[in-house]
Amino acid sequence: ETGVTQTPRHLVMGMTNKKSLKCEQHLGHNAMYWYKQSAKKPLELMFVYSLEERVENNSVPSRFSPECPNSSHLFLHLHTLQPEDSALYLCASSQGGAGASKNIQYFGAGTRLSVL
Amino acid sequence: EDQVTQSPEALRLQEGESSSLNCSYTVSGLRGLFWYRQDPGKGPEFLFTLYSAGEEKEKERLKATLTKKESFLHITAPKPEDSATYLCAVGDSWGKLQFGAGTQVVVTP
Numbered sequence: 001e002t003g004v005t006q007t008p009r010h011l012v013m014g015m016t017n018k019k020s021l022k023c024e025q026h027l028g029h030n031a032m033y034w035y036k037q038s039a040k041k042p043l044e045l046m047f048v049y050s051l052e053e054r055v056e057n058n059s060v061p062s063r064f065s066p067e068c069p070n071s072s073h074l075f076l077h078l079h080t081l082q083p084e085d086s087a088l089y090l091c092a093s094s095q096g097g098a099g100a101s102k103n104i105q106y107f108g109a110g111t112r113l114s115v116l
Numbered sequence: 117e118d119q120v121t122q123s124p125e126a127l128r129l130q131e132g133e134s135s136s137l138n139c140s141y142t143v144s145g146l147r148g149l150f151w152y153r154q155d156p157g158k159g160p161e162f163l164f165t166l167y168s169a170g171e172e173k174e175k176e177r178l179k180a181t182l183t184k185k186e187s188f189l190h191i192t193a194p195k196p197e198d199s200a201t202y203l204c205a206v207g208d209s210w211g212k213l214q215f216g217a218g219t220q221v222v223v224t225p
Contacts, residue, residue, distance in 0.1 A: 004159070042120070043160075043203070043215040056212065090159050103148060103207050107159030 003027045006091050006108035013081065014116055021076040021111045023091030031096035032074040033105060034066060037088040049074060050096050081115045088112050118143040122204050122216035129223045132193050137219045139204030140186040147207035149187045151180050154201045154218070163202075194223045 004025045013019050025032065034046040048056035049068040063085075065077040074091055092105040123138045141149070148167050152160035164173045166182035173180050177198060179190040189202055201220045205213040 006159075040125075040217060042217045043205075045212060045214075048212065092159075103213070104150070104162055104165060105213060106162060107152075109157070109159045112157075 002108075003106050004091060004093055004108035006089075006111050008111060009109065010112045010114075012114045012116065013078070015081060015083075017081075018077070018079040020078065021089055021091075021113075023074040023076075023108055025072055025074075025091075025093040025106075027093055027106060029093040029095050029106075030071050031094045032068060032071075033092040033094075034074065034076055035090040035092065037090055037110070043090065047076075078113075081113075083115050086113055086115045118206070118208060118214050120204060120206055120214050120216040122202075122219050124219060125217070126220045127222070129191070129194055129221065131195055131223055131225050134190070134192045134194070136191070137189040137202055137204075137221070138186060139189070139216055141204075141206045142185075143206045143208055143214065145208055149182050150205040150207065150213060151178075151187070151189055152203040152205065154203055160203055191221070194221075196223045196225055199223045 007022045031050045033048050035043045037043050045058050046060045047066045052068050063080050067075040088110045090110045091108045094105045095102040120141045129135055148165045150165050151163040153163055154160045164180045169184045171182050177192045181188045199222050201218045203215055203218045205215040207213055
């Protein structure tokens with residue numbers, strides 16, 4: 001079982017659809033992250049959860065709604081997306097807490113999202 | 117405002133031709149400088165973390181170094197399998213990572 005697993009790997013949705021992205025980590029970490037990666041741009045941090053509490057929301061539009069039911073699972077619920085939301089969505093986890101070694105983030109393979 | 121800038125944007129090398137990638141940064145309260153490798157269609161894979169100026173780390177053909185303002189990733193005698201996008205990130209005092217846009221490296225036989 002790989003460390004961080006994301007499903008689905010690919011998703012095509014219309015602007016009126018509702019879908020969810022799933023992330024599961026098997027590393028025993030207590031912090032989880034959602035990033036958006038667009039072509040030629042740096043990874044954009046969207047949400048951070050630490051011990052299942054949301055500690056960061058980087059001005060993300062409300063059409064993106066995260067959920068963290070426990071320390072191993074993270075979801076990103078999507079509704080009424082726009083074409084500019086098409087991107088690679090990456091999930092990561094880390095041990096959390098102070099110190100550089102604890103902040104090493106391990107990434108899943110991502111979900112390639114296309115909004116038509 | 118914190119900034120991370122990587123150069124060059126793209127690098128094409130012949131197999132065996134050594135080169136260096138640059139990551140310059142401005143951040144208050146640096147908590148680690150991280151290098152990742154990303155292959156097409158995959159998530160970033162952790163390579164190194166450097167914590168203090170003067171620190172160096174090596175892994176196979178890769179060597180990362182850190183100064184107070186920048187980090188270098190040296191690729192020695194690269195092979196085609198070293199082709200990837202290399203990402204640099206800085207950790208801030210809150211433990212968050214800020215990424216650069218990456219350097220795409222292509223190594224041809």
